[in-house]
Amino acid sequence: AQSVTQPDIHITVSEGASLELRCNYSYGATPYLFWYVQSPGQGLQLLLKYFSGDTLVQGIKGFEAEFKRSQSSFNLRKPSVHWSDAAEYFCAVGATDMRFGAGTRLTVKP
Amino acid sequence: DTAVSQTPKYLVTQMGNDKSIKCEQNLGHDTMYWYKQDSKKFLKIMFSYNNKELIINETVPNRFSPKSPDKAHLNLHINSLELGDSAVYFCASSQKRLTFGETQYFGPGTRLLVL
Numbered sequence: 001a002q003s004v005t006q007p008d009i010h011i012t013v014s015e016g017a018s019l020e021l022r023c024n025y026s027y028g029a030t031p032y033l034f035w036y037v038q039s040p041g042q043g044l045q046l047l048l049k050y051f052s053g054d055t056l057v058q059g060i061k062g063f064e065a066e067f068k069r070s071q072s073s074f075n076l077r078k079p080s081v082h083w084s085d086a087a088e089y090f091c092a093v094g095a096t097d098m099r100f101g102a103g104t105r106l107t108v109k110p
Numbered sequence: 111d112t113a114v115s116q117t118p119k120y121l122v123t124q125m126g127n128d129k130s131i132k133c134e135q136n137l138g139h140d141t142m143y144w145y146k147q148d149s150k151k152f153l154k155i156m157f158s159y160n161n162k163e164l165i166i167n168e169t170v171p172n173r174f175s176p177k178s179p180d181k182a183h184l185n186l187h188i189n190s191l192e193l194g195d196s197a198v199y200f201c202a203s204s205q206k207r208l209t210f211g212e213t214q215y216f217g218p219g220t221r222l223l224v225l
Contacts, residue, residue, distance in 0.1 A: 042219070043114070043216035044202075044214075044216040049213065051211035094208055096209055097155070097166065098214070102150065102152050103151040105151075
């Protein structure tokens with residue numbers, strides 16, 4: 001069965017610092033992987049997705065993610081975090097059905 | 111120019127009542143979904159419709175009944191509301207069914223509180 005694990009419930013980084021949010025998945029075939037962001041009181045917005053090709057995927061707002069099949073991971077990264085990046089981040093996997101991780105809450109310190 | 115809209119945004123009601131949440135998308139998508147996000151932020155799919163046909167029906171109490179009058183609308187009716195139904199309900203849509211990495215577009219959510 002497909003599943004997603006986001007090991008970090010809450011991460012705090014300083015503004016300008018780099019960021020990496022972890023995501024591990026379990027999927028029987030070639031996974032379709034997604035990262036969504038949810039700002040307070042808002043719906044989810046797609047940051048990026050991967051399903052084939054280059055394992056380093058560029059997304060919106062300066063985010064990127066790297067697919068590593070050997071580690072069953074799809075970690076999200078950003079070189080320099082802005083205060084407006086404070087939000088909840090969800091990793092998801094699925095093709096005909098979508099499974100979301102429990103989310104990682106990002107706090108950005110001034 | 112809202113892509114996926116939901117009404118109401120907030121809903122506070124008593125246990126035992128019946129309520130509906132409406133969802134509309136103006137993206138011309140074929141497929142729509144309802145998700146429930148619990149207090150721990152966990153998102154779980156409830157239903158999915160493709161061109162007004164139910165295609166995903168997860169293990170959800172019979173008190174929840176989706177209705178799709180046309181492919182741009184997917185409403186969620188909940189009978190005999192219980193305390194455990196308190197959550198945020200998200201509507202979403204995608205161009206086609208979830209194959210080959212279809213992107214889902216989410217509405218702003220409806221925050222339901224059952225007292």
